[in-house]
Amino acid sequence: KAGVTQTPRYLIKTRGQQVTLSCSPISGHRSVSWYQQTPGQGLQFLFEYFSETQRNKGNFPGRFSGRQFSNSRSEMNVSTLELGDSALYLCASSPPGQGMKTQYFGPGTRLLVL
Amino acid sequence: GIQVEQSPPDLILQEGANSTLRCNFSDSVNNLQWFHQNPWGQLINLFYIPSGTKQNGRLSATTVATERYSLLYISSSQTTDSGVYFCAVDGRGGADGLTFGKGTHLIIQP
Numbered sequence: 387k388a389g390v391t392q393t394p395r396y397l398i399k400t401r402g403q404q405v406t407l408s409c410s411p412i413s414g415h416r417s418v419s420w421y422q423q424t425p426g427q428g429l430q431f432l433f434e435y436f437s438e439t440q441r442n443k444g445n446f447p448g449r450f451s452g453r454q455f456s457n458s459r460s461e462m463n464v465s466t467l468e469l470g471d472s473a474l475y476l477c478a479s480s481p482p483g484q485g486m487k488t489q490y491f492g493p494g495t496r497l498l499v500l
Numbered sequence: 501g502i503q504v505e506q507s508p509p510d511l512i513l514q515e516g517a518n519s520t521l522r523c524n525f526s527d528s529v530n531n532l533q534w535f536h537q538n539p540w541g542q543l544i545n546l547f548y549i550p551s552g553t554k555q556n557g558r559l560s561a562t563t564v565a566t567e568r569y570s571l572l573y574i575s576s577s578q579t580t581d582s583g584v585y586f587c588a589v590d591g592r593g594g595a596d597g598l599t600f601g602k603g604t605h606l607i608i609q610p
Contacts, residue, residue, distance in 0.1 A: 419597055419598075421597075421598075421600075423541075428600055428601075428602050428603070429586065429588075429600035430600075431596060431597025431598060431599070432597075433597075434597055442595050442596065442597055444596065444597055474541055476541075476543060478543075487531055487533075487548050488533075488545060488548055489533070489545060489598070490545065491535075491542065491543035491544075491545075493540070493541065493542055494541050494542075496541075
């Protein structure tokens with residue numbers, strides 16, 4: 387089975403722009419979670435989607451949003467980018483019935499905001 | 501929210517050595533996982549271990565839920581074990597997703 391894939395792998399944007407990141411979960415997985423990793427704050431939970439519905443949300447401003455499609459692929463969007471949004475964005479998927487017991491992570495998207 | 505503390509923050513060992521990494525958490529949890537992040541940023545799930553003991557090759561983990569800590573043991577370290585080891589727990593039954601500790605940065609020297 388193919389693993390979790392994320393596109394693009396690297397991205398450079400300027401302040402004020404918006405960005406959309408994509409995540410394709412492992413086939414058969416319906417739960418997709420997003421995390422932000424920065425040197426200062428570490429790994430922080432952004433949100434989780436299951437069957438096209440946001441099930442849980444972390445403590446991030448409304449500029450961070452996401453969605454999930456019927457094929458379980460997920461996108462996250464960050465509007466009005468700030469320098470502090472520079473980070474590694476990780477996506478993870480979970481097998482059916484596992485909740486967050488076993489999370490399989492993608493390779494991440496490295497976003498640099500200039 | 502729930503707090504997760506990992507120790508030590510950094511660890512440098514020679515190849516072949518054994519190590520113990522610790523994770524303390526501030527509240528009862530239903531989910532505790534250990535991850536390894538390699539130098540390229542890839543996170544690999546090592547154990548799902550909310551309680552008890554598990555072993556997988558040279559790695560083993562023990563969680564004492566009543567005392568709110570978990571230990572990850574690495575025996576006969578290899579250079580490929582280098583990276584950052586994270587402990588993560590569920591916050592509010594998962595409503596806060598996984599809460600990660602700051603990690604232990606492990607360097608195995610040949």
